[in-house]
Amino acid sequence: MGLMLTLSSPFLRAAPPTQKAVILATTTSTQDSGLLDELIPLFEKQTGYPVKTIAVGSGQAIAMGRRGEADVLLVHSPEAEMGLVADGAGVHRRLVMHNDFVLVGPAADPAGLAKRTATEAFQRIAASQSPFLSRGDNSGTHAQELKLWKAAGIVTEKQPWYQQTGQGMGQTLAIAAEKHAYTLSDRGTYLALQKKIGLPILHEGDPSLRNVYHVIEVNPARFPKVNGAGARAFADFLVSKATQQRIKEFGIARYGSPLFFPDADVLHADMHR
Amino acid sequence: MDLIWEGLRQALELLLRLDPEVLQITLLSLKVSGIATLLSVVLGLGLALGVALNEFPGKRLVIALMNTGMGLPPVVVGLFVTVLLWRNGPLGFLGILYTPLAIILAQSVIATPIIAGLGLAALQHLPPGLRLQILSLGATRSQMIWLLLREARLPLLAAVMAGFGGVISEVGASIMVGGNLKGSTRVLTTATVMETSRGNFEIAFALSFILLVLAFTVNAVLTHLQQRSRPR
Structure with missing residues (x-):
């Protein structure tokens, strides 16, 4: 037993608990605006989940979710999103921000x-x-x-x-x-x-x-390969108080006005006209 | 026009400053496309030799297919490889989508037919009696192949350069199978596309110039090898 400990401990130290990567499929606007460059390193540091950001149009991002080829989506195409959730491929759709x-x-x-x-x-x-x-x-x-x-x-x-x-x-x-x-x-x-x-x-x-962004987790019950825990962690991170504050301040220094307005506190019903 | 000069200036600055991110992207481009080219040399030359040295029914069809493959559009390759590598796809168990390995795989699919097609032309251009002549002098089969490759080395190196040029410059497959992930699968071409869409035209130009310098350097080395060994 003692031998095992001495043998394994250096390995434990050498390899920090690495989490399974989270595949985020999102729209180009979140990447091109630079918002994700600011948020994702924070998330990776806080949770240890590495994030693979695939920046495509919302249509392609939702299609990837529909096939279980992404873990979590950050998108702005409400009708298509609701279709995804109605099909059961997406779960836990939450409001993140708007512009x-x-x-x-x-x-x-x-x-x-x-x-x-x-x-x-x-x-x-x-x-x-x-x-x-x-x-x-x-x-x-x-x-x-x-x-x-x-x-x-x-x-x-x-x-x-x-x-x-x-x-x-x-x-x-x-x-x-x-x-x-x-x-x-x-x-x-x-x-x-x-x-x-x-x-x-x-x-x-x-x-x-109005341009509304939601985060949707891909249903791990339907797609066993989906990183459900990582997706939940990322979605929770996006709607957390600290992240919402960062979203609020993002872009002010550079463009003179905010690029996105945080919405996680807004009641869902208010956002759907 | 001032954008281009500004890009050139920024490229020099990024290179002289040894900007860590640009350096990492540049080295990754070289590594990924270099390995893909090496793999394609092995596969492509193997294919070219197989076709050049053997007579079989449908040989012309195979050659036509190889020549068509030289024009394989990178996005088409990217789409196929992505779907194959999807985690719910047939090769999903490998778990290599959105890794440099996936880019190497896609680029090998692009470069192999280029090197095979041009390699075959190089081998077929050798005098037809040469093979028999070498064998009649008592050479083994592998010695014969080695001599044939040596004899055709000038056009063969040109084939390697065409293969490398094809993959270092492609963006369609890299962005699809790699995902342009910062610090992991972002190569010079995908970074250029992203910076362009972000409106950072100066940086996009800077990355383009670095790509051109990289391509020139690699080709200069290969050209040196090629011309040094030119039969006199």
């Missing part, structure tokens, strides 16, 4: 979007046939944009002024700037890129432009 979408476009504003509601703004883009760039990638932003077109009663399919980039928000904003086109962006990515692209915000503040 909002902004409609940006050329400073000359040929469609005249200023001081309109979101619905009117989208109708004016269509009526004036001004170029509009869609993400077209099943991301949360893309889902939101499709919802807004629908609300405005516009069919964008095959319209020459409507183009899809199929790329991330940063790329799409850059292309919109080059092509003097309108596009819908989450505020976080927009603020991070504002100086580089120089497209002004032409419409903001409409309640239908």
